[in-house]
Amino acid sequence: NVGHYRAGIAAMQAADAPLQGLSSADPDELRHAELAGLDLKAGTLVLMLANAGRYREATTAGEQQLEAIHSRLTRDALLQHAATGWTAWADGCFGLALARGAQGDPAGATELMDLARCGYRAEPHHALESLVLAHRLQEVLCPYGADRLAERARIAADAEAAAARATGALRSDASARSASLPVLLIEGHWDAAQAAALPEIGELAMFSEVSQRSVATLGWWRGAPEVAWEQIRAVLSDGPATAPGDTLFFNGVALVRLAGRLALDAADLGAARAWLEAHDRWLDWSGAVLGRAEGTLLWAQYHHADGNRSLGRQRAEQALTYASDPRQPLALLAVHRFLGMLDTEERRFADAEAHLQQSLALADACAAPFERALTLLELAGLRAAEGRTDDAHRLLAEVRALCEPLEAKPTLARVDALEQRLAATGARDA
Numbered sequence: 425n426v427g428h429y430r431a432g433i434a435a436m437q438a439a440d441a442p443l444q445g446l447s448s449a450d451p452d453e454l455r456h457a458e459l460a461g462l463d464l465k466a467g468t469l470v471l472m473l474a475n476a477g478r479y480r481e482a483t484t485a486g487e488q489q490l491e492a493i494h495s496r497l498t499r500d501a502l503l504q505h506a507a508t509g510w511t512a513w514a515d516g517c518f519g520l521a522l523a524r525g526a527q528g529d530p531a532g533a534t535e536l537m538d539l540a541r542c543g544y545r546a547e548p549h550h551a552l553e554s555l556v557l558a559h560r561l562q563e564v565l566c567p568y569g570a571d572r573l574a575e576r577a578r579i580a581a582d583a584e585a586a587a588a589r590a591t592g593a594l595r596s597d598a599s600a601r602s603a604s605l606p607v608l609l610i611e612g613h614w615d616a617a618q619a620a621a622l623p624e625i626g627e628l629a630m631f632s633e634v635s636q637r638s639v640a641t642l643g644w645w646r647g648a649p650e651v652a653w654e655q656i657r658a659v660l661s662d663g664p665a666t667a668p669g670d671t672l673f674f675n676g677v678a679l680v681r682l683a684g685r686l687a688l689d690a691a692d693l694g695a696a697r698a699w700l701e702a703h704d705r706w707l708d709w710s711g712a713v714l715g716r717a718e719g720t721l722l723w724a725q726y727h728h729a730d731g732n733r734s735l736g737r738q739r740a741e742q743a744l745t746y747a748s749d750p751r752q753p754l755a756l757l758a759v760h761r762f763l764g765m766l767d768t769e770e771r772r773f774a775d776a777e778a779h780l781q782q783s784l785a786l787a788d789a790c791a792a793p794f795e796r797a798l799t800l801l802e803l804a805g806l807r808a809a810e811g812r813t814d815d816a817h818r819l820l821a822e823v824r825a826l827c828e829p830l831e832a833k834p835t836l837a838r839v840d841a842l843e844q845r846l847a848a849t850g851a852r853d854a
Contacts, residue, residue: 429476429670436469467516474519477673477710479526486520489513499539506546514543518556522563526674528713528750530568534560550590557583558603562634563674566606567714570753571789580604605638610754612793614830618642633659633675640682645794647833649686656683664695664702668709677706677715684722688729689834696726717747717755721762728766737766754795757786761799768806776806794835797826801838813846 466489473482493502493513502513517540525533537560544553557579565576583603601608601620608617621635621642636655643651656679660666664683668676684699703719706712720743728736740763747755760783767776780803787795804819820839827835 427670429472433469433472433476433478436465436472465512467512467514467519471515471519471522474522474526475672476670477526477668477677477706477712479523479711482519482523483527486516486523489516490520499542503542503546506543509547511543511547511549511552514540514552517543518552518559522559522674525564525568526710526712526714530564530750533564537564550586554583554586554590554603557586558605558634561604561606563714566610567752567754568750570610570792571786573791576607580607602635605634609638609641610790610792610795612826612830614642614645633672637675637678637682640679644682644686644689645834646831647837649689652682652686655679656686664698666702668706673706673710673712674714677703677710677712680706681715681718681722684726688722688725691729693726693730696722696729700726713746713750714752717743717752717759720746721755721759724762733766733769737763740766753786753790754792757783757790757792757795757799760786761802764799764806765802768802768809771809773806773810780806793826794830794832797823797832797835800826801835801842804842808842808846808849813850816842816846 466485470482470486470489473479473485490513493516497505506514517536521533521536521540524530524536537556541553541556544550544556561576561579561583565572565579569575581604584600587603588600601616605617605621608614608620617638621638636659640652640655643649643653643655657663659671659676659679660683664680666676666680680699680703684696684703687693687696687699700719700722703715703722707715707719720739724736724739724743726736727733727739740759744756744759744763747759760779764776764779764783767773767779780799783799784796784803787793787799800819800823804816804823807813807816807819820843823839824836827839
């Protein structure tokens with residue numbers, strides 16, 4: 425149902441009533457008397473609702489289903505039934521976890537994902553186990569706990585190992601690495617991410633859309649916007665008018681943000697505004713908290729580019745609030761970096777220093793070399809504004825050393841531009 429969630433969910437809901445009437449004597453549906461009366465398919469519907477971004481509905485249905493199940497079955501009993509093939513309850517845990525993560529409850533999401541993983545392992549269903557772990561990385565750990573490095577490494581390794589075991593469902597050569605794509609991107613293993621993502625596009629739906637997002641992001645970072653736009657258009661066929669609900673939501677809304685960022689880079693403020701308004705609509709429709717900080721930061725950058733620095737700062741401060749509660753380290757470092765840039769422009773050097781040092785500390789805590797490079801570049805701009813030319817050159821050399829292996833061409837172009845400005849300033853001073 426990827427790309428057609430509305431129709432798929434409607435069909436599932438229409439089929440639900442006949443399923444309620446299944447006899448307890450049916451050995452394929454009710455293997456034990458203790459399952460009699462339970463809606464054995466409800467969990468799968470919860471998962472589909474969450475995938476589509478219908479988080480409010482997924483939360484209501486998921487909580488009702490799990491309350492009914494947990495009032496009658498222990499965790500051990502659930503795992504025993506999973507071993508005989510009934511894992512729809514694990515689907516329900518998975519879907520409710522996705523909804524809670526999107527709504528700003530990472531602890532609740534993690535607990536439910538652990539339970540879903542146990543259910544899939546008991547069957548065993550290695551592809552779904554890998555999918556749970558991949559979503560935990562993408563939608564819980566990387567947004568809310570990117571600085572928990574040991575946990576990040578463990579979950580990424582487990583996701584790859586589960587995908588490698590799923591030889592009946594996945595092409596283990598590529599899918600094993602694609603399960604940990606978010607970590608590969610953060611840690612600067614861009615060539616490995618590209619190699620893992622490209623073969624997945626158009627293949628098994630569970631990894632295809634996440635791979636599209638990764639390829640699009642790499643296209644942006646490496647100065648190939650046409651590559652990014654190709655993936656964006658494949659998912660968002662109606663552009664900013666694309667309505668939420670038919671695509672894998674967390675992936676689609678991230679591509680909406682990326683489209684806005686690309687439009688800002690191209691100085692197309694009209695298109696940027698259309699994409700940012702679309703992003704707001706998607707979040708409002710879904711009830712998601714996750715993505716608010718990044719979307720509000722994009723509005724700050726839009727207003728700054730439009731010449732309204734006051735409103736740009738106001739939206740950046742609002743983004744800082746969103747990124748702080750619940751705490752989102754990668755979003756926080758991006759907001760601090762932007763605020764540092766604003767303070768440098770306004771020659772508020774002490775405030776700029778404070779913001780940029782916070783951004784740098786977060787980049788290091790998250791082991792994110794590209795984020796470090798972007799912050800060092802803003803710090804070099806601050807040093808240049810302070811007249812500390814030698815320090816600026818030293819910082820630019822470090823940025824270049826980080827970005828050249830990544831082939832981060834737009835960032836390297838910014839390094840060149842600042843070096844030329846420093847050289848021109850030095851010539852005038854001489």
